[in-house]
Amino acid sequence: MNALGKHLLLELKDCNKEVLNDLSFLKGVLSTAASEAGATVLGESFHQFAPQGVSGVVIIRESHLFIHTWPECGYAAVDIFTCGDSVRPEKAAQILISKLEAKNHSSLEIQRGILDSQ
Amino acid sequence: MNALGKHLLLELKDCNKEVLNDLSFLKGVLSTAASEAGATVLGESFHQFAPQGVSGVVIIRESHLFIHTWPECGYAAVDIFTCGDSVRPEKAAQILISKLEAKNHSSLEIQRGILDSQ
Numbered sequence: 001m002n003a004l005g006k007h008l009l010l011e012l013k014d015c016n017k018e019v020l021n022d023l024s025f026l027k028g029v030l031s032t033a034a035s036e037a038g039a040t041v042l043g044e045s046f047h048q049f050a051p052q053g054v055s056g057v058v059i060i061r062e063s064h065l066f067i068h069t070w071p072e073c074g075y076a077a078v079d080i081f082t083c084g085d086s087v088r089p090e091k092a093a094q095i096l097i098s099k100l101e102a103k104n105h106s107s108l109e110i111q112r113g114i115l116d117s118q
Numbered sequence: 119m120n121a122l123g124k125h126l127l128l129e130l131k132d133c134n135k136e137v138l139n140d141l142s143f144l145k146g147v148l149s150t151a152a153s154e155a156g157a158t159v160l161g162e163s164f165h166q167f168a169p170q171g172v173s174g175v176v177i178i179r180e181s182h183l184f185i186h187t188w189p190e191c192g193y194a195a196v197d198i199f200t201c202g203d204s205v206r207p208e209k210a211a212q213i214l215i216s217k218l219e220a221k222n223h224s225s226l227e228i229q230r231g232i233l234d235s236q
Contacts, residue, residue, distance in 0.1 A: 004188055005195055007127070009228065045163045047177055055182065057175050059165055063186055064173065068199070070122055070231065077123055077230045079197070081186070110127065110226070112195045113188065 004113030005063060008089045010078040010096065014103035020071040023048045023056070029099045030058045030065050037092035039065075039082070062087045067096075076100055081112070122231030123181060126207045128196040128214065132221035138189040141166045141174070147217045148176045148183050155210035157183075157200065180205045185214075194218055199230070 019025050027046050034041050039060035046056035052071045057064055063081040070076070078096055080089040097105050137143050145164050152159050157178035164174035170189045175182055181199040188194070196214055198207040215223050 004191065004193065005186065007195075009125070009230070011230065013233065042165050042173075043163050045161050045175065045177055047160050049179075055160075055177055057163065057177065057182065057184075059163055059173055059175065061167075064175065064184065066175075066182065066184070066199075068123065068181055068201075073122065073231070073233055075122065075231050075233060077125075077199075079199075081184075081195075081197075083186075108228070112127075112129065113191070113193050115131065115191055115193060 003111035005081055005083040006089060007110040007112050008080040008093055009108045009110065010080070010093055011106045012076040012078060012097060012100055012102035013074065013105060015074050015076055016101040017071045017074050019100055020069040020074065020076055021052050021054065023054050026054050026056055026067060026069070029096060030056060030067060033092035033095040034058050034060050034065055036095055037089060038087045065092060121229035123199055123201040124207060125228045125230050126198040126211060127226045127228065128198070128211055129224045130194040130196060130215060130218055130220035131192060131223060133192050133194055134219040135189045135192050137218055138187040138192070138194055139170050139172065141172050144172050144174055144185060144187070147214060148174060148185060151210035151213040152176050152178050152183055154213055155207060156205045183210060
């Protein structure tokens with residue numbers, strides 16, 4: 001049985017707190033991560049919270065990348081949801097871990113859409 | 119230890135295939151689900167795929183709701199990511215299960231942002 005989608009949930013801890021609050025930087029990182037992973041970017045939506053924190057999504061042809069940041073905790077939650085075999089989500093994960101300077105991270109991979117008929 | 123976020127991953131199967139391909143309908147359902155759950159909608163981004171399928175996100179103050187649909191399989195992947203205690207993600211899940219007429223569904227709840235310092 002094959003899954004329709006692959007969902008990578010990243011927990012990024014002890015990150016650079018300044019970049020976690022930099023919407024412009026994070027937008028660039030997420031777009032770069034999507035492109036470097038081989039995905040086609042279709043759209044994006046970002047929001048800056050007060051006093052701090054950013055939420056943002058990049059919609060790709062192959063699903064999406066999402067980030068929520070808590071700068072005060074040095075923490076970011078990242079989702080990389082892809083479908084098909086042409087995208088390498090692990091490459092996107094590596095870029096995010098590096099650019100956010102996460103000293104600690106963990107990841108969980110979940111198969112989405114495992115259907116009986118497949 | 120408390121988590122910063124609560125992430126509900128829904129697998130909706132044997133849904134109404136027509137509504138899974140109806141961007142306008144899905145946009146309304148996601149917004150309604152967010153509001154009924156007590157969330158504050160900040161923005162949204164939806165995309166219609168050819169020949170079929172819809173991806174869409176509603177960004178809420180308390181994180182996000184996401185949907186990817188595969189009408190040909192009667193399947194939708196839904197994420198409901200919330201933070202804080204004011205939102206009831208289970209309420210949003212119930213609305214989506216009902217409106218998409220999912221005859222089968224499963225859900226997985228994952229705590230995000232469990233930090234040592236909390």
